[in-house]
Amino acid sequence: DKVPEGFIFAVKGSRFITHMKKLKDPRPSLKLLFERASALKEKLGPVLFQLPPGWDLNLPRFHDFLDALPKKRRFTFELRNPTWFTDEVFQALADHGASLCVYQIAGRSSPVLATADFVYVRLHGPTGAAYQGSYSDADLRIWAARIGGWLRENRDVFVYFDNDQMAYAAQDADRLRRMVGVPLKSKSPQPQRV
Template identity: 30%
Template sequence: MKNQVIIGCSSFYNSFWKNIFYPQNLPSKQWFEFYCHHFDTYEFNGSFYKFPTVRVFQNWYNKTPESFKFSVKVPKEITHIKKLQECERLLNDFYEICKVGMKEKLAAVLFQFPPSYVFSQKKLETIINSLDYNFKNVVEFRHESWWNDEVWTVFKENDITFCSVSHPNLPKTIFKDFPLLYMRFHGVPKLFYSSYSTEELTSINHEINSKKGFIYFNNTASEAGILNALELKRMNA
């Protein structure tokens, strides 16, 4: 059975991609439209740095094809600064903005926690009690302590997806038995820069056989991300 993963990138505005992906004479204001002709999803990371508005998301919604999907990252104010403490209003606002702005094009809501966010029972309970389960929630950890059976069991019980990551300092586990297969390729060994070989992509493609979900390439500080995304997409054609 053919893989049912949807492949995309975590960035598109990249001058390294001219002549490699974007035609030399294509104005940068048309880059995202060009991206949408080749990919069916985009991981929106801008919301991590600046709390979004409905109008911002509606603009993105309006300029994408009907079947296009967005995964949207939760603002760092929630995950990195407050670390989910006293965040009920902020998080409710964010979910509502995603719902109204992205509508049916919203694929998943991505929570990325910092490396300093080390596993504890209390933190796990906070996550479980904070999320809105009307949405497809994906959680990415950057500390290895979260790679444990207790977390995985509780996540599955609550329909939360544990994010699979390719990162220099984290296990290479590909999680295939959560609500979604959700993978983020950050670049190894050089974070955000390194490319993945054809052999690596072939092996991963074989391992995710027949799974549903999303794969995003975040090794976009060079040309690596777009080339890897295109190659993996060809493998799934």
């Protein structure tokens, strides 16, 4: 029922929108998504749309989808097919204030590029197998330097680890947080004796 002050939720758009409809006729699906997400009120943060790896670039449909998005919200796009990594796509994102989701997964990665006033990073593990392995200090220092640069540009930065094997995600997130120099905003409540 409660989250710490300043906490916001990131929401991932439905696979129905991205994988089944492939962004086609977006308005009814977006209406439903935001009706449901409205329960989060001011705690609603960035909304992620992860496009399927088997879907090649469709610029007209992408433009139509961007045009259908509600204004004054933050959107990020994880483009899993490299045909989407074009200047036209990056410019369309920038024109709509949307972020290119920067990611690493199973030996693949997106361009490291900021297209909005915020950057959204998903780190799915450093190895060739998705969701596995722990990031080395050297890898995390590279990410810390990038994050520091984005913060100096007055961009908000959201970083998510999804290498959850052996709880690496939580450990790597904490190590990166310390490298960037971000203090913990609140500590977990201590157990109470009864």
